[in-house]
Structures are given as C-alpha cells and as structure tokens.
Amino acid sequence: MSVIVDAGGLSCPQPVLMTLDKIKEMGKGEIIIKVDTDTSKENVSRAAQSQSWDVADIKENETGYTLTIKKE
C-alpha cells in the first residue's frame, strides 16, 4: 500500500525533507509525493535516487506533479 506525502505549496527544500523522512521511516515500499513545481519534482527525484529508490512514475496534473517512488 502506498503512502502519500503532500508537499504541494511548499518550496524547496521542504518537499525533499518530507520525502527523505518518509523514506527513512519506511525503509522500503512505495511513496506517492505531490509537488507543484518543476524544481521540486527534480529535487525530490534526485533525493530519492540518492537513497537508492526508483522513480517509478511522474504524472503531470493541474496542480503540479505526482511522483511515485519505490524500493523493493
């Protein structure tokens, strides 16, 4: 089951820090992160990859982006 991190409306580095906290808490699994800027999307993706999580999906929507990251 996925966990959702809603970082919409927050500026960097907060979306990254929220994602990292969730990554550390879970260790593995699937996290869905909502962000609203290109910069946050890039920074969250980079942070996830630096922790050996895969960016499985990025969807653009009206309010920004929804990223799905995974680690098995």
Next chain:
Amino acid sequence: MSFFKRLTSRKKKTETSCKADRGILVFEHTSEVIKAESILKKAGWNIRVMGPPPEIRSGCDLVIEIPLIEKLNILRTLENIGTSPMEIVPVSSPLLQPVDLFQNKDFGKYLMIRAANMKLTVEKETQTIVNISGGGCPDVPYLASKMVGMSLNEAPSPREIGHTLCGYALQLAYEEMKRR
C-alpha cells in the same frame, strides 16, 4: 622563500590593505571569474570577487578587485592558465558585494544555508547534502546531480565544477556550511 620574494609578498599585502589604486578585472564569463579567483588566491594574491560599479554593470556580472600596482604580475599569472580579462578598469566608485547575506533555516534534523539565490541543505547527523536548489542558472541541475547524496567532505567543490553566478553563490553556502 628568498629575501626578494619575502620583500615582494610583504609589499603585496601592504598595497592591498591600504586599498590604494584599486582596479577591477572584467571577464567575459562568470566561469572565468571563478577560475581566475581560484588561481589568484592559490598564488597568494589578496583579491576579492565583487559586483562591478553600477556604471559598468550589465546584469549578474562579477569582477575581481586587485591592487593595480600588481596588475602585470596578476595578468602574467592568469596568462599562464590561458585566461585573460576583457578589461582592466581603475575603480572610481564603490564596488558592490556580490553576495553579502547568508540566511540559515533549521529544520531540526536538517540545516539549510542560503547564499544569495542558492540554497544548500545538509542532514546534520551525517553531514550529507540532501538538497541544492535555487538559482535558475543552467548548471544548477548538474551541480545538484554531482553533490546531492554525498557528504560535505566528499562532495566536489562548486568552485571547481560550477560555471555561473549560481555556482559561485553555492560555493559560498558550501564554505559557510563547512565552517559550521
């Protein structure tokens, strides 16, 4: 060090400290300023990176302030590394500090330092760089890709791998973070 070298290095400090006859080196690209600053500081010159006076300012420029009396020696040092300024201008009005303001934000486990338009965030416990953002310069994604996930001590210095004013600002944030 020979007697002659000691004499000239003492003279260098005296001339700089009294700020007589200052001049600025104007380069075509910020990356050249960053490179020249690194080389001149390594060579022992007391120089500073500054913003140019308003009358010659054309955007986000940086210049290097030098003691004019040492112009020829400094130019020779730069020629040796294949870099030459476009212009050497005597300073007749105040220079602007390119970055004179640091801001910190403590997120508990993480510390962010902002220098001008660049933000560097580090996990306090491990000293790992967790985020680099800000700027809008083309080399920011590259800088982030090279530095995020590495510890402050392992990460390459932005001065070495950056090419823009953002790289320069990130270097200041990086030095300030290391100093803490």
